[in-house]
Amino acid sequence: MTALAAERPLSAHNGTTPLVSLRNIQKHFGSLHALRGASVEVYPGEIVALVGDNGAGKSTLVKVMAGVHAADSGEYLFEGKPVQVRKPTDATALGIQTVYQDLSLCSNLDAVQNLFLGRERTGSWWSGGRIRRAECEVRARELLTRMRLGNLSLTRPVGAMSGGQRQNIAIARSILETPKVVILDEPTAALSHSAAEGVSSLIRTLADQGLGVVIVSHDIHHFVVNATDRIEVMRLGTNVASFKSKDVTGEQVVNAMVGGNEGVNLAG
Amino acid sequence: MANTLTVDAPARRPRRSFGELLSSDLRALPIVIGLVALGIFFASQSDVFLTSRNLSNLLVQSTVVGIMALGLMFVLLVKEIDLSIAAINGITSVLMAKFIVEFGFSPLIAVPAAILFGAAIGSCSARWVTFVGVPSFVVTLGLGLALNGLQLILLPPTARYGLQQTGIERIALTNISGVWAWLSLLVGIVVYAGLVLSDVARRKRAGLQSPVIQSVVLPIAAAAVFGSVVVAILAAHQGIPLVVLIFAMLLGVGGYTLNSTQFGLYLYAVGNNEEAARRAGIKVARIKMAAFAIAGGVAALAGVIAASRTLGVGVFSGGGVGGGTLLLESIAAAVIGGVSLFGGRGSIHAALLGALVIGTVSNGLNLLGVENEVRLIVTGLLLVLAVSIDKLIERATGHQSF
Numbered sequence: 001m002t003a004l005a006a007e008r009p010l011s012a013h014n015g016t017t018p019l020v021s022l023r024n025i026q027k028h029f030g031s032l033h034a035l036r037g038a039s040v041e042v043y044p045g046e047i048v049a050l051v052g053d054n055g056a057g058k059s060t061l062v063k064v065m066a067g068v069h070a071a072d073s074g075e076y077l078f079e080g081k082p083v084q085v086r087k088p089t090d091a092t093a094l095g096i097q098t099v100y101q102d103l104s105l106c107s108n109l110d111a112v113q114n115l116f117l118g119r120e121r122t123g124s125w126w127s128g129g130r131i132r133r134a135e136c137e138v139r140a141r142e143l144l145t146r147m148r149l150g151n152l153s154l155t156r157p158v159g160a161m162s163g164g165q166r167q168n169i170a171i172a173r174s175i176l177e178t179p180k181v182v183i184l185d186e187p188t189a190a191l192s193h194s195a196a197e198g199v200s201s202l203i204r205t206l207a208d209q210g211l212g213v214v215i216v217s218h219d220i221h222h223f224v225v226n227a228t229d230r231i232e233v234m235r236l237g238t239n240v241a242s243f244k245s246k247d248v249t250g251e252q253v254v255n256a257m258v259g260g261n262e263g264v265n266l267a268g
Numbered sequence: 269m270a271n272t273l274t275v276d277a278p279a280r281r282p283r284r285s286f287g288e289l290l291s292s293d294l295r296a297l298p299i300v301i302g303l304v305a306l307g308i309f310f311a312s313q314s315d316v317f318l319t320s321r322n323l324s325n326l327l328v329q330s331t332v333v334g335i336m337a338l339g340l341m342f343v344l345l346v347k348e349i350d351l352s353i354a355a356i357n358g359i360t361s362v363l364m365a366k367f368i369v370e371f372g373f374s375p376l377i378a379v380p381a382a383i384l385f386g387a388a389i390g391s392c393s394a395r396w397v398t399f400v401g402v403p404s405f406v407v408t409l410g411l412g413l414a415l416n417g418l419q420l421i422l423l424p425p426t427a428r429y430g431l432q433q434t435g436i437e438r439i440a441l442t443n444i445s446g447v448w449a450w451l452s453l454l455v456g457i458v459v460y461a462g463l464v465l466s467d468v469a470r471r472k473r474a475g476l477q478s479p480v481i482q483s484v485v486l487p488i489a490a491a492a493v494f495g496s497v498v499v500a501i502l503a504a505h506q507g508i509p510l511v512v513l514i515f516a517m518l519l520g521v522g523g524y525t526l527n528s529t530q531f532g533l534y535l536y537a538v539g540n541n542e543e544a545a546r547r548a549g550i551k552v553a554r555i556k557m558a559a560f561a562i563a564g565g566v567a568a569l570a571g572v573i574a575a576s577r578t579l580g581v582g583v584f585s586g587g588g589v590g591g592g593t594l595l596l597e598s599i600a601a602a603v604i605g606g607v608s609l610f611g612g613r614g615s616i617h618a619a620l621l622g623a624l625v626i627g628t629v630s631n632g633l634n635l636l637g638v639e640n641e642v643r644l645i646v647t648g649l650l651l652v653l654a655v656s657i658d659k660l661i662e663r664a665t666g667h668q669s670f
Binding site for chain 1: 467470471473474475476524525528529530531533536537539540541543544545547548549550612613
């Protein structure tokens, strides 16, 4: 059941190469065997959901993808080629960005400052590192307009914004450097139903532009089955089922999560 | 939800409510009103209060605490605290005096050395905080006491170094008067206007509009009027005291650093969300070290000024053992001015406004012949009141201040 990822039917993708493919990943934390041959892959324009109970290994798996944890063994392929991803900067260098659940925003800074934090354009040395605010603002406006977030305020502190707006800014920050893959950790966890819908339509907009999206979520019934393309179910550190989102109900996914449907593989 | 609407990018800002303004651009309003009220009260009680001689005095009296608060602000912004600034103030000024009096060094060497030494002490406590992981409260409390002891050891048996005729006393005695006073104001305004205009020019080049009245005329005119009033008052007495000019320049450089530079932005980011800052690639330990170094260096400079005003150093330098009122008033000034102890919040004018409030209370009560005890009580109550008003505004408007 574990090492089947490579053989899994891929008819939906007609032979295109996955952007990222993790195969047969093993990971120990001391005596804890967190990942026992887990696999996941994401194609351009595809939204993949990783679901599972607490401790199933989905967070560990995306952290391996993001370079936060290095895998003990297993294959990490980027656009079909094996790569070494052992720290977060390795992943970002490849074009893999992560939006953490806490969003990693500074609530006292505005949208532009948050979008560019750590990547500001500054003037020459004698200006003492004066930030080229106007340039950043123009680029921020372009980016947000492309994401259909054109009317988001650029000058209010993000702490004064709604949860949905903050989530959108965090996502915008992740695609500032035009990555190929974005990993979203619980993007709708703290959001109202309507805000979650806003976020899922934003994620769809990004996927339509060719981005691969990996989402870790507990929000099966509303978010996962409606807003994603494929659902990978994990349990005890390994993949137990794979669904096409449009073919399943939330109950089926939950069943697979808790073990009611062991070994079922409905993909393809 | 915003994201299905609109595509055009309106450069117009939406009109903001008064509550929102109070928690952002007008955050200093309550404290300014308080300061004016204090001024009116003391003016009504004493004929002397509003004389240019007294106002000039008030400004000079406020500089040491103001400069200390300005440096401390950098540390408070990154969510740390430095309780050793008063001790740094003391020990660096004693060292400076020792070098000048006992070893015959020129003040031109001793003063910069004192400032560098203060910065070095600050950066050492930052290293201890970031590498060992001991809270800055503990590190700097202990360091402050240790430096107090060292200060006593460094003093001669007479417990005092006199600094008359060494050149140091001239810092406090120098006044920039007449045409030079106005010229220095002009330089200040031109530099400020240059910064404002270059910002607007850049925005224009980038295709962004900015309202001319609001973002160009108003700030420059306000700066010019405010500066002219201050200089007029000071010129009517003896001119701009050099120490006031030093404080003004520090405020200018500090304001530019906090508002416009990458380092300034990183201070706010680290203080608000250290983990996010680290994930964004900011070298958090280095930013903190710089903040502590600035606080230490600036405290040493305040120590030099204090030594110059009192014509010597001794046990009393740096507020005496434990930092005394110097330490407490420096922290109070920053907090009254609106700097948060929880990091990431506060603007440069906090140091000025806070120091002016404390200076006004002390100066005004002094004129009324009120005892020192009352001054402490009033200052303490004002501190609690200022922070309470801030909290009440936050609660009433529902806008958290940043």
